[in-house]
Amino acid sequence: MKHLVARIHPDDNVLVALQELPIGTPVSSNGTTVTTTERIPAKHKLALHALAPGDAVHMYGVLVGRANSAIGAGGLLTTANIHHATDSYDEQQEQRPAWTAPDVSAWQGRTFQGYHRPDGRVGTANYWLVIPLVFCENRNIAVLEEALMSELGYGRRQSYQPQTRELIALLRAGKSVEEILAVDLDPAGEAHQPPRLFPNVDGIRFLQHEGGCGGIRQDAQTLCGLLAGYITHPNVAGATVLSLGCQNAQVSMLQAEIELRAPNGLGKPLYLLEQQQLGTEQALISTALRQTFAGLMLANEQTRRPAPLSQLCLGLECGGSDGFSGISANPAVGHVSDLLVGLGGRVILAEFPELCGVEQELVDRSVDPATAERFSALMKAYGDSAVAVGSGFDMNPSPGNIRDGLITDAMKSAGAARKGGSSPVVAVLDYPEPVTRPGLNLLCTPGNDVESTTAEVGSGATVVLFTTGLGTPTGNPIAPVIKISSNTALARRMPDIIDVNTGSVIDGEETIEQAGARLLDYVVRVASGEQTVAAVRHDQTDFIPWKRGVSL
Structure with missing residues (x-):
């Protein structure tokens, strides 16, 4: 049965409206009844008790704001009457009970059909990459795309x-x-297109970007690390790389980053071409076409074989969040995260600006003091860099977030962090480091969903779970991005971009655990190539490297 309001944590002093509440509506929570004193839009919050100026506002059991002015019981919380606030934190860990993994017996022995790579990892797709080392090569990348895509049967759908x-x-x-x-x-x-010449190759992806030269040397190093993450990725069969020759991002730099991620050898075809050595455009393009075609012939020899679910690596992402994201889609993803960790898989939680306010919980969940200290140091450095340019994490919520109930960054963050479930934090990674350990990994990225999704896949995510309350089409060139709606109205309004609806939790039709189990079953079908997600059907292949400047 659908309820009128939700109280997320026993310590919370606000309620979430699950539907629009007219003025004078009585609502109850754990024996306390309050009557709305004004219209409360769905997804927004009302005060459970009267709040005086300076009083703390708690959601998810943490501080998410303070009152600017008096708010009566049953009153609407807005950007005018509360402001962002969080509790302080440090790297000192508080003792927590040992983590109890959820029951995974229903998933033991379950497999997916994946691509087994020489390094032991298993991909959920089989792509060929064509990459520029510098923006000067973007035109040549476009020429190759025009020459290859339609002729090989990869035209737009x-x-x-x-x-x-x-x-x-x-x-x-x-x-x-x-x-x-x-x-x-x-x-x-x-669109009319011929049958695929290489049926076992899911596609050719052309990763145009605006980096590789100019800026600072660290930008070139970071870009090479990200590109190396894509080249060595288990969803990739091989790559063609175009270099101009004189740019900051040198071929030797890329090769060094690849060796860091594949110390025993890449184990897949890699063709490196420098335009200034080859000379004419004709020489460059003809050589690239010849080599890429040969690489596709080799990639087409790969076929799917069974693999345990422990071989999955999930990226956890949100974009266009709303006031329901933290109570339906995100905790459902959190349950999937815990299930996969219980099965020995890998999970990546990113978007550091959207962990603001829950830092102490993540510090306490870290497996050792060094992990806790690294997370704390990265969070503080990121926050300080935002303040240094006149911004701050408090400026993270977008107009759409605010309109649909996320009126402080801490409120948004506390809900966003639920994607990470409750398992221990086994590692903290700085962009663009790769994931190497099973369990929950934290990756330092911006809150920008395309930059963050790009980074998660570069660190090894083979499937991305992307929650949204407002609707966002974000995809990725090589990893399927599963779009998960927080509310049923969105799923009905934008069925062309939504893959899974967890609005059933808001509607009272499912529990978080039931929605999570349904979502994991969908993940397995996507990972096996049995289900094509909307972003792949639409050729939504967003790719934006992060230059490590302040991006919220």
Whole structure:
């Protein structure tokens, strides 16, 4: 049965409206009844008790703000009457009970069909990469894309060209601007393309970017680390790399980063070309086409074979969050995280600006003092760098977040952190370091969902679980991004980008554990190539490297 409000933690002094509450609506929580004194929009918060100026606001059992002015019991919390606030933290760990893993007996022995790589890792896809080492090569990358994609059967799946032709026909028929604007165009259709020449290759991905030269030398080193993460990734069969030759991001730098991630050898084809050595565009493109085609022939020899779920590496991400994300989609993902950790798999929780306010919990969950100290140091350095340029973590929530109930960064963060479940933190990684340990890993990235998703995959995520309350189309070039809706209205309004709906939790139809189990079953089907996610169907291949400047 659907309830009117939710109290997330017994220590909370605010309630979340699960539907719009008109003025004068009585609501109850654990024996306490309060009547709304104004209209409370769905996803927003109301005071359970009267708050005086300076009083603490608690959600998820942590401090998420303080009152700016008096708020009566049943009153609406807004950006005008509360402000962001968090408890202090340090790297000193408080003793916690030993973690109890969830019951994973239903998943023991379950496998997925994956691509087994020479380094022992297992991919959920099989892609070929074409990468520029510097932005100067982006044009040549585009030329290669034009030459290869359609001819090999990798053209876009949906075409809007017929709509353009329809508009041209209307113009030639003498239709006015007003008539053009009012016309209902025929739905977009499937783009015509030949069958794939290489059926075992999921696609060719062209990772254009704006880095590799200029900036500071550390930018080039970091970019090479990220690109090396993609080249060595288990979802990648091989790569073609184009270098100009004179840029900061040298081929030798990339090779060194690859060796750090693959000390026993790459074990897959890698073709490195420098334009200034080869000379003409004709020489560069023809050589790249020849080598890439040969690499695709080798990649096509790879086939899926069974692998245990412990071989999965999940990236945990959110974007376009709303006031329901922290009580439906994120905790459902958290349950998946705990299940996979219990099975021996790897999980990555990123977006450090969205861990603001829950730092002490993550410090306390760290497996040893060194891990706790590294997390604390990275968080403080990131926060200080934001303040140094006149910003701060408190400026993280977007207008969409605020409109839909996330009115302080701490409120947003406390809900976002639930994606990480409750398991111990086994490692803290600085961008773009790779994941090497089973369990929950924290990765320092921005809150920007494309930069963060790009980073998680670069660190090894083979599937990304992406929660959203407002709807965001983010995808990735090589890892399937599963889009998870926090509310049923979104899933119905944007079915073309949502893969899984956890609004069933808000609707009272499922528990968090039931939604999480359903989501893990979906993950296994995606990892096996049995289910294609919306972002892949739409060729949504977002790729934005982080230059380590302040990005919230």
